[in-house]
Amino acid sequence: MNIRLDKHGCSSRGLRDQEGFTLIEIMVVIVILGILAAIVAPNVLGNVDKAQQEKVRQDLRAIDSALKFYRLDNYNYPTTEQGIDALVTKPADPNIKNWRPGGYLPNIPKDPWGKPYEYASPGVNGEVDIFTYGRDGAPGGEGVDADIGNWTIE
Numbered sequence: 737m738n739i740r741l742d743k744h745g746c747s748s749r750g751l752r753d754q755e756g757f758t759l760i761e762i763m764v765v766i767v768i769l770g771i772l773a774a775i776v777a778p779n780v781l782g783n784v785d786k787a788q789q790e791k792v793r794q795d796l797r798a799i800d801s802a803l804k805f806y807r808l809d810n811y812n813y814p815t816t817e818q819g820i821d822a823l824v825t826k827p828a829d830p831n832i833k834n835w836r837p838g839g840y841l842p843n844i845p846k847d848p849w850g851k852p853y854e855y856a857s858p859g860v861n862g863e864v865d866i867f868t869y870g871r872d873g874a875p876g877g878e879g880v881d882a883d884i885g886n887w888t889i890e
Contacts, residue, residue, distance in 0.1 A: 799844075
């Protein structure tokens with residue numbers, strides 16, 4: 737093969753000899769990427785929902801443990817009116833004499849959808865109920881919209 741070089745050392749091949757992608761090749765790549773996205777996206781989105789539900793379970797366990805320490809120190813759970821904020825900020829109740837300086841939790845977490853956890857003492861499902869209404873923020877629901885409470889976790 738004999739390639740001629742000009743005075744600058746460049747080949748004399750013209751634009752007609754340059755290779756590129758055809759429209760069909762580009763379309764094939766786009767179709768392949770679309771198929772991959774259709775396969776991967778549901779798996780990724782499903783895992784996000786599972787991760788959010790697991791975060792709720794972990795938060796409920798942490799709050800439940802902190803409430804048990806609160807009860808050991810103060811002989812009762814916080815009232816519904818005091819709420820789980822009593823784990824971070826000492827309630828104004830003069831009967832609470834053994835509240836731990838620094839509280840029982842560093843802060844009160846919010847559920848994965850940005851809403852505060854609900855609290856009731858006494859609870860309907862146990863001594864205390866800690867729960868979230870799920871993504872939709874309304875009672876009931878299924879999947880990520882389902883209610884998750886300390887009575888539903890293991």
